[in-house]
Amino acid sequence: MTAIARMAMLDLRTVAPYSSQGLLIFGAEILLFANKPTVLLPVLVLLFTSTLTANPFNIADKANLETLYAVLPLSRRSVVFGHYAWALACFLATATVGAPLAVLFARAQHVPFDGRTLVTVLTLSWALFALNVAIQFPLLIRLGYSRTNYLASVLPSVVVVGVVYRMHLNVPSVRSWLPLILWVAGAVAIVASAAVTLAVDRKRVRYRPPAHDDRPGRQQSADR
Amino acid sequence: MRSDLAFALRGVGTAVSGTFALRDVSFELPTGYVMGLIGANGAGKTTTIRCLLGMRPIDTGEIELLGHRLPGPVDLRQDVGVVFDHAHLVGDWRLVQVERTLRPFYERWDGVRYRQLLDEFGLDLRAKVKDLSRGMSMKLMIAVALSHHARLLVFDEPTSGLDPVARDELVGIIGDFLLDEGRSVLFSTHITADLDRIGDYVTLIHDGRIVRTGTKDELLDAYRVVRGGPDDLSGAVGVQLIGVRRTSTGAQALVRTEEADLLGGNVLIEAPTLEEIAVHVGARVPRRSPDPGAESHRDADPHPAAEPHHGAGPDHGAGPDHGASRHEPDSSMSTKGIA
Numbered sequence: 001m002t003a004i005a006r007m008a009m010l011d012l013r014t015v016a017p018y019s020s021q022g023l024l025i026f027g028a029e030i031l032l033f034a035n036k037p038t039v040l041l042p043v044l045v046l047l048f049t050s051t052l053t054a055n056p057f058n059i060a061d062k063a064n065l066e067t068l069y070a071v072l073p074l075s076r077r078s079v080v081f082g083h084y085a086w087a088l089a090c091f092l093a094t095a096t097v098g099a100p101l102a103v104l105f106a107r108a109q110h111v112p113f114d115g116r117t118l119v120t121v122l123t124l125s126w127a128l129f130a131l132n133v134a135i136q137f138p139l140l141i142r143l144g145y146s147r148t149n150y151l152a153s154v155l156p157s158v159v160v161v162g163v164v165y166r167m168h169l170n171v172p173s174v175r176s177w178l179p180l181i182l183w184v185a186g187a188v189a190i191v192a193s194a195a196v197t198l199a200v201d202r203k204r205v206r207y208r209p210p211a212h213d214d215r216p217g218r219q220q221s222a223d224r
Numbered sequence: 225m226r227s228d229l230a231f232a233l234r235g236v237g238t239a240v241s242g243t244f245a246l247r248d249v250s251f252e253l254p255t256g257y258v259m260g261l262i263g264a265n266g267a268g269k270t271t272t273i274r275c276l277l278g279m280r281p282i283d284t285g286e287i288e289l290l291g292h293r294l295p296g297p298v299d300l301r302q303d304v305g306v307v308f309d310h311a312h313l314v315g316d317w318r319l320v321q322v323e324r325t326l327r328p329f330y331e332r333w334d335g336v337r338y339r340q341l342l343d344e345f346g347l348d349l350r351a352k353v354k355d356l357s358r359g360m361s362m363k364l365m366i367a368v369a370l371s372h373h374a375r376l377l378v379f380d381e382p383t384s385g386l387d388p389v390a391r392d393e394l395v396g397i398i399g400d401f402l403l404d405e406g407r408s409v410l411f412s413t414h415i416t417a418d419l420d421r422i423g424d425y426v427t428l429i430h431d432g433r434i435v436r437t438g439t440k441d442e443l444l445d446a447y448r449v450v451r452g453g454p455d456d457l458s459g460a461v462g463v464q465l466i467g468v469r470r471t472s473t474g475a476q477a478l479v480r481t482e483e484a485d486l487l488g489g490n491v492l493i494e495a496p497t498l499e500e501i502a503v504h505v506g507a508r509v510p511r512r513s514p515d516p517g518a519e520s521h522r523d524a525d526p527h528p529a530a531e532p533h534h535g536a537g538p539d540h541g542a543g544p545d546h547g548a549s550r551h552e553p554d555s556s557m558s559t560k561g562i563a
Contacts, residue, residue, distance in 0.1 A: 017316035067312035073301040
């Protein structure tokens, strides 16, 4: 297993204790959008995957995992790329579960959902995911979850909604484009984001005081 | 680059905030020994350790760790076990999950050793990290640090949350760890009693500067505690009083050993303990004493600029200090200030 894969696995193990809550939310969102099969996957990516990908940062802040990352035999590059690999794995998992469900729901409701629609839905979901991660991850990795809580969640959402609105990005419109362009654009956005994150991470102190450590004097001594 | 050193910091400086920085920090530990890094809260112990571990970039100087100049290869961390004063694990992990999570990162992870240590410490594999007391959390982190066969253990205040029995256990564990001659320990603490049993070298840090570094015995020999009446410690020419404490009935200070005799016959001169050295050097200016009639201040700056230290090297003689075949620390001693 490579260092990047080990780091992605560490992210998975970080969120693993909370998997039952995650599955509940996932199930609720599926039920909520089961009657709209064509938007099910994009909605899952926007609402569920974006939360799931950011969750290791939230837990890391509380448990001071920055220190763990710093003492493990992992380079900064592996940590950064591992987080991105984790995000990609989350997208793949969501798509693997969400796409067949969308097809099933469409068939059950006699909604047209052919192979081209599926490709289009996947393309749209990928574009939304890539844009979200590309904006969110540099902030989360550079500043941590608690310091960028609103910024890291609101900013990508605002940009995503803005892009969708301005470009009239929906299933029919995307279908008329070359899906390949969106796949490539999404990949480029993620690579560029990772490059930016690596640059800003290079000189960062690999330590953040525990988010909920309220022992007297801890904040001060943590900096010394 | 010296292969006989566990680590060496040479002229290390880093700005932590507008008011605090490490300045010209230089000290080194020969392989096979235990070094205590002592100083008051906020003296710079943790920052020094973070610099040594590559967690904090340095502005000046250089750091050598296990024969590599930092930033060294990532695999260098295979050989370093770290225990901070707080656990850095997910609270909802069970101890068995801690092992599953960390094992893939270490080539020499020893699961049997991990379970043995948890058993020795009375920790249940099914327990969750968040349910452990502070002392038990420290034991868990120690078990992790000892389970991947590190050559250098770095402890940052590991005993601060432990009861005396647990502290004694930890000292025993460190002694066992040092049975292998190629292993070394850096031990940051403000509980200096821990070092009385296991410390070979001691480095005293204050306000981001190294005050003294060298063998424990030399540090103890370098100072004397002087006690006298309220006026006995005043007006002595050529004597720097360090961390003077005055009460209505007497005064106490630390002085350099060679200056102690200049104080006259009314002054009681005694060998200090490590704690007394740390307390006097770390005394703040000014600080109110709980005794309304008392005051405490530092008369002498304990850390004027001093020459870098490159002297300590191992003398490969016998000197079992931990129940094992250990090297006796050599007698070279660096004076960083109070000169």
